[in-house]
Amino acid sequence: MTLSAFLFQAINGLSTASGLFFIAAGLSLIFGVTRIVNIAHGSLYMLGTYIAYSLAMKIGGAVGFWGGIVLTALIVGAIGALIEVVLLRRIYRAPELFQLLATFALVLVINDATLWLWGPEDLLGPRAPGLAGAVEIFGRRLPSYDLFLIVIAPAALIVLHFALAKTRFGRLMRAATQDREMVGALGVNQAVLFTSVFALGAMLAGLGGALQVAREPANLATDLAVIGDAFVVVVVGGMGSISGAYLAAIIIAEVKALCIAIGVVDLGFMSVNFSKFTLVAEFIVMAIVLIARPYGLLGKPQGNVRSVAEPENPIRPATPMLKMLGAVILVLLLALPLMAQTSPYLLVLGTDVLIAVIFATSLHFIMGPGGMHSFGHAAYFGLGAYGAALLMKLAGLPMLAALLAAPLVALIGALLFGWFAVRLSGVYLAMLTLAFAQIVWALVFQWEGFTGGSNGVIGVWPAAPFDKSGAYFLLALACAVAAILLLRRFLFAPFGYAMRAGRDSPLRAEAIGIDVKRIHWLGFAIAGCVCGIAGGLFAFAKGSISPEAISVTRSIDGLVMVLLGGIQTLVGPVVGASVYAVLQDTVMRQTEYWRALLGVIILVLVLAFPQGIAGALSSLTRKLGRKSGGAA
């Protein structure tokens, strides 16, 4: 490739960096002051593009376009203030996990609201009045609007920088970022400060989204795509640092541009198309930075303000009643293939539920007792599913062997990713696990030759006798029962206690000779391994596996299942997964707006029902004075 093409891509990268900067700066400011990672920031960005589109179309002309962009920023800022007042204000003291989930619920709700308002089609805005042309650079034509974008980001950075340095509001913000208690002590109205900061952050996102209107069509998938990028930028740059956000936006955009510019490289034995690995590349950059500088390039270690979870009861072995209940349910499930002869769908649903149960139970293993809130459990599901499918398709393994290999493939992935993940905690761990899951997703999505790309792997059907839905259901049942009992056994053994010890008090755990990181790493690996079983079962149950099935929504589904059941109980994930999987198969399939529905479920859970179903039941039985096993 030529140098000029290379430089052209580099300049192109700079204009991409602009959008990234706006959203990341907003995300970063909000986190700095409120300590909330607003996953819905990508949604605000997306809203920006849609609103700017509508304004430009309705009003028209230069006023509609340029005035529309400014107006959009203000509107999105107002929406941000509204969100802060109505929702976030209630959860500042809630555990981090709940904050993350609540903002994710917003993603779902805003996405469906956008679908409802604007419809599913991509909407391309008008050309920018006054900047519709192109300039010739390195022998290629670069739209003038892109040049404008390249300039506007550093301009905004400078304005923000001075605003933060010179104004009272800016000084307050910086003080709050460094020490929240101090601001409270100064008698500053914290509520007003938080609302303003959230509005400012939202405004930046809205502005960033609005500026894209002449460049890219408004699209409903933007929210998650962009928040992934923004996470990477914020983490690389350092939470709370705006200059860091700019630096990181440039690095990430340039790394991507570099991948595209390199293109296909012939390595002799095989040729690699680097332009297919842009997503992988950016997450690798993030992983490296997180390991080398856990607080980002320009970030500072954050004061420890981790909110502690609700106090948890000691775990107790299952009561006779719980054992009986389990046995009855097991007998009923064993009889299901007989009962279901008239409605085969029941068995398909049953298998889905069992897969969800394995998935959620394995996630709970690290989330609950381990205190590691993984936002990327889909990775191990995906590794199991793709591992099994590809081993059967490409290596010709028989079905059962492929199914056995699934947890091993997932185990290898979990050992690798887990080693990095346990070095972090809180939101950083959440983001790193999410990043790893995105790497897996991006790999299978972009590596078409091996994984089938967006089509996935098809024709992964189980061999006889499991090709009958009854037999397959029983196979899934056996796996689920084994997984539940095994993980439960581990939790009651010293290993499980050590995991909880490391979560309850790392200081005390280390002081009695427990290597907390190592224990949590092994816990992570065990959870990933068991999750791989769920993935393998899924592939054979559906006869195929595609990237869609292992996307971030699957990770979030898992979190919701665990919370729905109750994170502090051991039967919680089983209950939660069952209820959720049935809901998903029945209610959610009925409506086009299932995302909003899911979002509302999450919000209700977080705001009104933080103990989950099993948690609420067990505290109810305790209140009734029964000697029922507290956390069993």
Added chain:
Amino acid sequence: MSVLSVRSLSKTFGGVHAVNEVSFDIGKGEFLALIGPNGAGKSTTFNMINGQLAPDAGDILIGDKSICGLAPRDIWRLGVGRTFQVAATFGSMTVVENVQMALISHAGRILSLWRPAASLYRERALELLAQVGMADAADRPSRELAYGDVKRIELAIALANDPQLLLMDEPTAGMAPRERNDLIKLVKTLVIERGISVLFTEHSMDVVFSYADRIIVLARGRLIADGDAAAIRDNAKVREVYFGTGKTFQEASS
């Protein structure tokens, strides 16, 4: 030979000399009090001995083995138990399970995946709890206990690996005067029975003067005195540190 030798230990935090060229020894079975005003560097000294903080300079020896650079868990394996200024136990476990965890770890069975932990070393754990007077609370969740009782649990945990040295940072913080006295008395008896050496900090001078075998005094990171109760009481520098601020020993302890 000393159980613990601290040699010219130093630590600075961004220009603040938290601990400055501090040296002292503890003999076998000795009950040594480390006193000094708030911010004198006591906790920092503890944290370096226990491996939580790396010293900037100096050396720490257990017997004749240097423990600089070792992790807290490795130092624990050398027989150094510890209680924290802010008591730390496992809140989601019962009292006896807290002690059992230390015993399981001591036996090297932490990675075991099969036998239920609650059945391991329960008897021994109950014995330890009885020694600190907490046997009745064995099956209560540890997070439900009063703060003073949590400190006792910590003591039982710290005794689980038969330590030769016990580090106790403000073991009586947050306790009523009566309770303070009882706890230190308890520690002293255990120490004599088992021949353990103890380094502890304590704000109540009454308690220190009546129980400590020897007292060392830190002020602004420097060791300013080392001797028995009488010597410390009459030491001019110590009086200056405590009285110079217009405080008596008692007031300084609040």
